[in-house]
Amino acid sequence: MKYIIKRIQESDYGCEERPDNYKTTVVLTLRSEIGEEIEMGSP
Numbered sequence: 356m357k358y359i360i361k362r363i364q365e366s367d368y369g370c371e372e373r374p375d376n377y378k379t380t381v382v383l384t385l386r387s388e389i390g391e392e393i394e395m396g397s398p
Contacts, residue, residue: 356387356388357387357388358385358386358387358388359385359386360383360385361384361385361392362382362383362384363382363383363384364381364383364384365379365381380396380397381396381397382394382396383395383396383397
C-alpha cells in the first residue's frame with residue numbers, strides 16, 4: 356500500500372537550548388490510498 360506524507364512536524368517546540376547529544380525527532384502524518392490517516396514518530 357502507498358502512503359502520502361501529509362505533514363512533518365518537529366516534536367521540539369521549546370525555546371531552550373538542546374543538549375549536545377539531542378536527536379531531533381519528528382511526527383509524521385501519513386494518508387493511505389483508501390484515506391486512512393496515521394501518525395508515527397521517527398527519531
